[in-house]
Amino acid sequence: MAHYEIPNSGLKRDDEGKKMGMWLFLFTEVLLFGGLFLVYAMYRFQYFDEFKIVAEHMDITLGAINTVILIASSLTVAMSITAMKKGLDNVAVLLIIITIFLALSFMVNKYFEWSDHIHHGLFPGFDTFQHLERGEGMFLFLYYFMTGLHGLHVVVGAVLLGIVIKRIMLGKITSENIVFQENAGLYWHLVDLIWIYLFPLFYLLH
Amino acid sequence: MTETTTTIEKSFWHEKKGLFSWIFTLDHKRIALLYLYAITTFFVVGMTLGFLMRLELIAPGQTIMEATTYNKVFTFHGVIMIFLVIIPSIPAVFGNFMLPIMLGTDDVALPRLNLFSWWLYIIGATMALLTLVYGPGSADTGWTFYAPYSVNTDTNVTLLLLAAFVLGFSSILTGLNFIVTIHRLRAPKMTWFKMPLFAWSLYATAWIQLLATPIVGITLLMVVAERTFGIGLFDPALGGDPILYQHLFWIYSHPVVYVMILPAMGIVSEILPTAAQRTIFGYKAIALSSMAIAFLGYFVWGHHMFTSGMSGEARVIFSFVTYLVAIPTAIKVFNWIATLYKGSIHMTPNLMWSTSFIFNFMIGGLTGLILGALSVDVHVHDTAYVVAHFHYTMFGGTIFVFFGAMHYWFPKMFGRMYNKRLSYISLTLTFIGFNVTYMAMLIVGGQGMPRRYYDYLPEFTVLNQISTVGSWVLVIGILLMIYNLVRSARKGEIATANPWNGVTLEWQIPSPPPLHNFVKAPILSDKGPYDFSILEQINKEN
Numbered sequence: 001m002a003h004y005e006i007p008n009s010g011l012k013r014d015d016e017g018k019k020m021g022m023w024l025f026l027f028t029e030v031l032l033f034g035g036l037f038l039v040y041a042m043y044r045f046q047y048f049d050e051f052k053i054v055a056e057h058m059d060i061t062l063g064a065i066n067t068v069i070l071i072a073s074s075l076t077v078a079m080s081i082t083a084m085k086k087g088l089d090n091v092a093v094l095l096i097i098i099t100i101f102l103a104l105s106f107m108v109n110k111y112f113e114w115s116d117h118i119h120h121g122l123f124p125g126f127d128t129f130q131h132l133e134r135g136e137g138m139f140l141f142l143y144y145f146m147t148g149l150h151g152l153h154v155v156v157g158a159v160l161l162g163i164v165i166k167r168i169m170l171g172k173i174t175s176e177n178i179v180f181q182e183n184a185g186l187y188w189h190l191v192d193l194i195w196i197y198l199f200p201l202f203y204l205l206h
Numbered sequence: 207m208t209e210t211t212t213t214i215e216k217s218f219w220h221e222k223k224g225l226f227s228w229i230f231t232l233d234h235k236r237i238a239l240l241y242l243y244a245i246t247t248f249f250v251v252g253m254t255l256g257f258l259m260r261l262e263l264i265a266p267g268q269t270i271m272e273a274t275t276y277n278k279v280f281t282f283h284g285v286i287m288i289f290l291v292i293i294p295s296i297p298a299v300f301g302n303f304m305l306p307i308m309l310g311t312d313d314v315a316l317p318r319l320n321l322f323s324w325w326l327y328i329i330g331a332t333m334a335l336l337t338l339v340y341g342p343g344s345a346d347t348g349w350t351f352y353a354p355y356s357v358n359t360d361t362n363v364t365l366l367l368l369a370a371f372v373l374g375f376s377s378i379l380t381g382l383n384f385i386v387t388i389h390r391l392r393a394p395k396m397t398w399f400k401m402p403l404f405a406w407s408l409y410a411t412a413w414i415q416l417l418a419t420p421i422v423g424i425t426l427l428m429v430v431a432e433r434t435f436g437i438g439l440f441d442p443a444l445g446g447d448p449i450l451y452q453h454l455f456w457i458y459s460h461p462v463v464y465v466m467i468l469p470a471m472g473i474v475s476e477i478l479p480t481a482a483q484r485t486i487f488g489y490k491a492i493a494l495s496s497m498a499i500a501f502l503g504y505f506v507w508g509h510h511m512f513t514s515g516m517s518g519e520a521r522v523i524f525s526f527v528t529y530l531v532a533i534p535t536a537i538k539v540f541n542w543i544a545t546l547y548k549g550s551i552h553m554t555p556n557l558m559w560s561t562s563f564i565f566n567f568m569i570g571g572l573t574g575l576i577l578g579a580l581s582v583d584v585h586v587h588d589t590a591y592v593v594a595h596f597h598y599t600m601f602g603g604t605i606f607v608f609f610g611a612m613h614y615w616f617p618k619m620f621g622r623m624y625n626k627r628l629s630y631i632s633l634t635l636t637f638i639g640f641n642v643t644y645m646a647m648l649i650v651g652g653q654g655m656p657r658r659y660y661d662y663l664p665e666f667t668v669l670n671q672i673s674t675v676g677s678w679v680l681v682i683g684i685l686l687m688i689y690n691l692v693r694s695a696r697k698g699e700i701a702t703a704n705p706w707n708g709v710t711l712e713w714q715i716p717s718p719p720p721l722h723n724f725v726k727a728p729i730l731s732d733k734g735p736y737d738f739s740i741l742e743q744i745n746k747e748n
Contacts, residue, residue: 004726008391010234010306010313017315017390024382028420035424035454039439042450124435134438134445141437145428 015179022183026190029153033194036146040201043142047135054139055206059113063203066109067195073102074192077161077185084168087175093168096161099188103158110151114144143202150194157191160184215720217621232317233721237324238303239619244331245291245299246688249605252286253681255279260643260677262660263670276660277346278361282338284349285366289373290331292604293462296469297415298327298380300611301408303619305384307712308402310393310730312722315386319379326376333369337362348658350459353440353451357432364433367426374419374426377465381415384408393711395730402710402735403492407472410496414461414468414503422458425451449514456507464503466600467567468496470607471538474560477614478542480708481557482549485736488541495534502531509578513587521580528578535571539564554706555629559610562637566602570595573648588658591651594644602640609636612691617701621718624694632690635683642676703748710735714744 044051080095121128122140129137164184167173173181218235228236259279262269271279302320306313314320337344341362347355356363388409392401428439429451438444440451471492479486486492508516508524542564551557573595577583586592617623650669655662662670704713711728712719729744731737 004724006310006312006722006724008309008311008393009722010311010315010317010387010391014315014390017386020389021316021319021382021386024385024416028378028382028416031417031420032424035421035428038454039428039450042447046447124437137437138439138445141431141435141439145431 013177015177018179018183019186022186026186029190029194033146033149033197036142036149037197037201040142040146043135043138047133047138050133050135051139052206054136055202058203059116060203062109062113063199066106067199069102069106069109070192070195073099073106074189076102077188081178081181081185084173084178084181085175089168092181093165096165096168100158100161103154103161106154107151110147139202146198147202150191150198153191153194157184157188160187215716215722215725217716217718218721219621219718221721230321232313232321234302234306234313234317234320235619235719237320238299238301240324241294241298241302241327244328245295248286248290248331250688252283252291253684255283255286257677257681259283260674263662264674265671266662266664266667268660271660273660274346277348277658278344280658281345281348285334285345285370287600288349289370290334292466292600293373293377294327294380295466295604295608296473296611297384297408297411297465298323299608300404300473300615301380301384301469304615304712305387305405305408306391307715307719307723308405308710309387309391310396310711310724310728311387311391312724314383315390316383320383323376323379323383326372326379330369330372330376333365333372337366337369341365350455351426351429352455353429353432353446353448354442356429357441364430367430371423371426374423377415378419381412381419384412385416388412393728393730399490399493400730400734401493403475403486403489403496404469404472406493407468407475407496410500411465411468414465414500418458418461418465418504421454422462425454425458428454449511449516452511452514453507456510457504460507460510461500461503463596463599464499466604468499470563470604471496473607473611473614474542474563475538476708476710477556477560477610478545479736479738480614480706480710481554481560482546482551483707483738483741484545484549485734485738486541487544487547488537489734489736491537492541495537498534499531502527502534506531509583512580512583525578525580525583529575532571532575539568539571552706554613555624555626555633556610556614556706558630558633559606559613562633563603563606563610566598566606566640569648570598570600570603573598586651588656589651590647590655590657593657594648594651597644597647602644606636606640609633609687614706615712616691616694617705618712618717618719620695620698621701622694622696622698623701623705624690624698628690629687632683632687635679635686637683639676639678639680639683643673643680644676646670646673646676704745707741707745709738709741709744714748716748 076095076099080092080099083092083095117123117140118126122132123129123144124137124141129140132140161184164173164181167180218233228240231237258270259276262271262276302314343361345359345361345363345366347359347361347363351363351367388401388405431437432439432441432446436444438446440446440448442448475486475492506524506528508520509528512521512525573591577586577592577595613624613629646669650666650673651657653666653669655666701717703715703717706713709731714728715723715725726747729740729747731740733739
């Protein structure tokens with residue numbers, strides 16, 4: 001008896017399905033941050049003046065540099081996908097290395113920013129922080145929480161891109177089988193997009 | 207795939223052997239069984255805790271445990287039953303096992319992610335259990351983790367919250383997998399409106415899992431952060447807003463009650479046509495009402511907070527929208543009854559579990575309407591009435607159908623038939639025990655007995671005693687059922703491929719199914735999934 005071959009088998013390669021899965025996962029990420037945006041909105045309404053005071057002390061230049069870095073990294077990741085589709089493996093790898101480098105510089109900037117705040121005692125547990133007005137403390141705490149969670153996503157995204165490089169080297173990602181790279185790219189764009197909302201909320205809105 | 211010359215394929219049970227072939231399997235059927243064993247274990251633990259609470263309430267004052275112990279017991283009972291049992295129960299067990307088969311395929315769309323979900327479930331469960339033995343004592347907040355108490359208590363809330371976060375992640379990934387599976391892997395010619403209704407209900411459920419769970423995930427993380435850093439996100443003493451916590455919590459936790467009930471409704475929509483040997487009445491109405499419930503479910507969370515001090519306008523709106531949910535729910539109930547009406551009904555244990563479900567769920571649903579009425583809710587808020595109401599929907603509803611589904615698909619999953627006589631006896635005991643336990647609770651709650659107290663006024667004694675005695679019958683019934691199923695899985699009669707004369711795709715493959723489910727192309731009727739004119743052909747080919 002011949003083996004019946006299931007036409008709609010779940011074990012066959014299905015790029016569309018994988019991409020759909022990624023998009024659905026991105027929805028959940030948006031909602032994860034959505035909860036935080038809601039809390040931010042709520043306390044911004046409640047502590048309007050205090051939020052304004054702290055926001056004025058944020059370093060817009062560093063924030064803006066980081067914004068440019070992330071947008072540039074989204075560009076390089078998109079270019080790497082195009083390069084891969086054209087079969088230019090080396091160019092694609094190079095572009096991803098640039099992306100990871102940009103991710104690292106984003107994190108370094110963040111490190112300087114955070115350590116500067118902490119140096120001034122503006123972190124939960126320090127005396128200066130305890131003496132802040134409630135709304136000011138709330139702003140800073142949400143700042144740490146939201147940019148911290150975002151930073152975690154940057155790290156995860158960079159690791160994913162590292163895996164992409166490895167898979168290109170191993171020949172598991174080819175111009176014909178690119179869905180893993182595309183999904184990593186999608187995730188990276190989300191990381192970028194969330195920052196585009198975080199930047200005005202914490203730096204620009206006075 | 208290479209051609210094989212064997213005429214009889216091995217079942218998925220015998221394809222591979224050894225522990226690792228189970229815990230690292232990508233086969234949806236094995237993953238489903240892994241969930242089944244874990245969930246059943248946790249259910250027995252949760253049931254024991256519930257049994258102990260009822261025992262404590264047999265007389266006023268302290269009986270078998272102290273007040274603080276009672277608090278910990280009801281917290282852990284809630285956490286186990288909600289996060290470890292009911293939320294994953296039907297989707298993770300029967301969804302995993304039956305969805306790919308019902309769609310005519312051999313696995314879910316993302317098998318590795320499916321295994322990962324199970325591992326997350328086990329990790330989350332382990333974390334939750336660790337709170338019992340590790341750290342400053344298990345949580346005593348209730349499963350809702352309301353702030354500010356969850357922020358201030360020195361019990362091990364942090365680990366339990368992280369456990370719930372991990373379990374939520376597992377639930378999200380299962381939902382995600384089902385959505386992709388339903389979109390991508392339906393059999394050729396199986397259009398959306400030719401899908402079995404169980405698949406429809408899983409589809410609606412999956413969207414809730416996907417879109418609601420992240421909110422509670424981040425909320426629980428915020429409580430963890432608040433506990434760690436002492437920032438008043440939700441603690442009013444530090445400038446936070448406890449009502450905000452309640453909003454964020456119920457934005458998830460109300461939709462999630464439909465995660466718990468929708469799959470159960472889907473299974474009833476499978477069992478009834480098979481039992482009545484006729485097509486389901488109002489197929490499209492049932493399919494779309496699942497989506498309507500999923501959609502409306504997002505906009506009613508405020509009815510958990512009528513006494514929290516939320517604004518009057520918000521309360522009226524939430525009360526009104528709550529009533530709207532009754533419409534799609536009633537559509538389902540009427541269609542089920544219309545399906546049975548004048549059908550040639552075959553008495554089966556699974557049918558009796560389903561009709562018990564309809565009975566219990568009507569009480570659960572109608573008491574829900576009473577609770578949804580703003581003015582009444584203010585009086586019965588936080589009483590045993592509420593406890594009885596949600597046990598009528600969650601236990602009398604979802605868990606009854608879980609058991610019913612066990613009795614429906616058992617021969618398919620294990621390839622053996624259980625003892626029907628014993629299953630009727632266990633159902634009778636469970637049904638009577640359940641209704642005595644919770645009907646008494648409903649009445650005593652209406653009289654004003656508050657929930658979550660280990661003590662009560664002497665005038666509530668008689669009803670509490672009735673309720674406790676009911677819980678004994680209930681536990682005996684369930685244990686008898688488990689005994690029957692466990693024994694039959696090894697020693698029952700060998701089951702045929704189609705013991706109930708069903709026509710959906712799972713009845714067209716051997717019992718238990720081979721690794722790739724289908725050995726020949728399934729028969730799909732043009733008239734939808736419940737066209738019994740193809741039954742003869744199915745049984746001839748089996």
